[in-house]
Amino acid sequence: MGKDRYHIVVIPGDGIGPEVVEAALHALSPLAERFDYEYVRAGLAYYNETGKPYPEDFLDRLRSADAVLKGPLATPVGPHGYRSINVYMRQELDLYANLRPCRGYPRVSPKVFDMVIVRENTEDLYVGIEGVFRDHAYAMKIVTRQGSERIIRFAFEYAVKTMRRKVTVVHKANILKLSDGMFLGIFRELSKNYSGIEADELIVDAAAYNIVRSPEKLDVIVTLNMYGDILSDLVAGLAGSLGLCGSGQYGANIAVFEPVHGTGFDIAGKGIANPIAAIHAARLMLEYLATTFNDKELNTAAKALDKAIYKTLTEDHILTRDLGGHYTTMDVARNIARRFTAELKRI
Ligand code: ATP
Numbered sequence: 001m002g003k004d005r006y007h008i009v010v011i012p013g014d015g016i017g018p019e020v021v022e023a024a025l026h027a028l029s030p031l032a033e034r035f036d037y038e039y040v041r042a043g044l045a046y047y048n049e050t051g052k053p054y055p056e057d058f059l060d061r062l063r064s065a066d067a068v069l070k071g072p073l074a075t076p077v078g079p080h081g082y083r084s085i086n087v088y089m090r091q092e093l094d095l096y097a098n099l100r101p102c103r104g105y106p107r108v109s110p111k112v113f114d115m116v117i118v119r120e121n122t123e124d125l126y127v128g129i130e131g132v133f134r135d136h137a138y139a140m141k142i143v144t145r146q147g148s149e150r151i152i153r154f155a156f157e158y159a160v161k162t163m164r165r166k167v168t169v170v171h172k173a174n175i176l177k178l179s180d181g182m183f184l185g186i187f188r189e190l191s192k193n194y195s196g197i198e199a200d201e202l203i204v205d206a207a208a209y210n211i212v213r214s215p216e217k218l219d220v221i222v223t224l225n226m227y228g229d230i231l232s233d234l235v236a237g238l239a240g241s242l243g244l245c246g247s248g249q250y251g252a253n254i255a256v257f258e259p260v261h262g263t264g265f266d267i268a269g270k271g272i273a274n275p276i277a278a279i280h281a282a283r284l285m286l287e288y289l290a291t292t293f294n295d296k297e298l299n300t301a302a303k304a305l306d307k308a309i310y311k312t313l314t315e316d317h318i319l320t321r322d323l324g325g326h327y328t329t330m331d332v333a334r335n336i337a338r339r340f341t342a343e344l345k346r347i
Helices: 017-027 029-034 046-051 057-063 085-092 146-159 181-191 204-213 225-239 276-292 295-314 329-346
Strands: 005-013 035-039 067-070 097-104 113-120 130-133 136-139 166-171 198-203 222-223 248-252 254-257
Touching: 005 017, 005 046, 005 085, 017 067, 017 198, 017 248, 017 276, 017 329, 029 035, 029 295, 029 329, 035 097, 057 085, 067 276, 097 146, 097 276, 113 225, 136 166, 146 166, 146 181, 166 204, 181 198, 198 204, 204 222, 204 225, 222 225, 248 276, 254 276, 254 295, 276 295, 276 329
Parallel strands: 005 035, 005 067, 067 254, 113 222, 166 198, 166 222
Antiparallel strands: 097 113, 097 248, 130 136, 248 254
């Protein structure tokens, strides 16, 4: 089953984006005959050239793809400014689930762990409803039954598919009894459908403490938008670098994969950015295509790529500067491609 070739839209992005995306495509080179890449430009450099943040047919081109692989995009403050392209994509494509797996590697990271944060991506305080009444400012936190159900189901389904053992809901229902309380209630209801997966609960402040103290005890976390935003950067910090964690944003018929880090303009153009986050994003893309198109070969390939990354870091010690090494972006990508080829032959 599966398709012979997949149509992938590639958005190189700004700052270190083009470098890490090129490295990710190089890491995927052992599978090159399975993909047709269509490059779509957007972001600051594109804006400076054309006066527009993205091409007219931007969303149509994304929707036509089997998956999207993107680098970070800057939000330029132009004369007229424009809203963040990331927020625009999230809203227009209804990318409701933000999956952020992050791993701490032995001999590389401050802590060794393997955690996945599933963050609700469209609701909570991010709906942007704020106001001021005399000297009272307020912001609305919106939590819907439908939005909660789909993200919690997504987390459990992901846990089943990737053979994880536990899903922990992170909330503040002791204070926010109606909004977070509803999220927690739905988690408790839905968890009954997944008897093979342990269901656990943590209040967000205790979650922060537990993640820092013993990250190895956590597995999959499902949480509301703002807690997920904060905790996923905390987890990247524990891993040792923003350059280590990839992410996927999922809608009903589309998914966008990217590194969790931003544009890193301070190191752009030097060839020293850590490409692992972008390569993990590419790995998540393989997992997604494998599930969506029932493609067993890509499922195996996703696992092989994960091993190649692991061995490059922990055995070969091919590390970029952010991890204390001296290797370049492409040194890492070439080593991972070599390891990936070897892993694919082994299977
Ligand atoms: P943005 O405004 O797009 O969020 P930023 O530079 O403010 O960009 P990040 O890109 O997240 O924020 O970077 C924070 C710091 O981490 C910067 O010093 C950057 O150089 C470093 N960094 C980010 N990504 C990487 C990477 N892949 N490899 C090495 N260092 C990185």
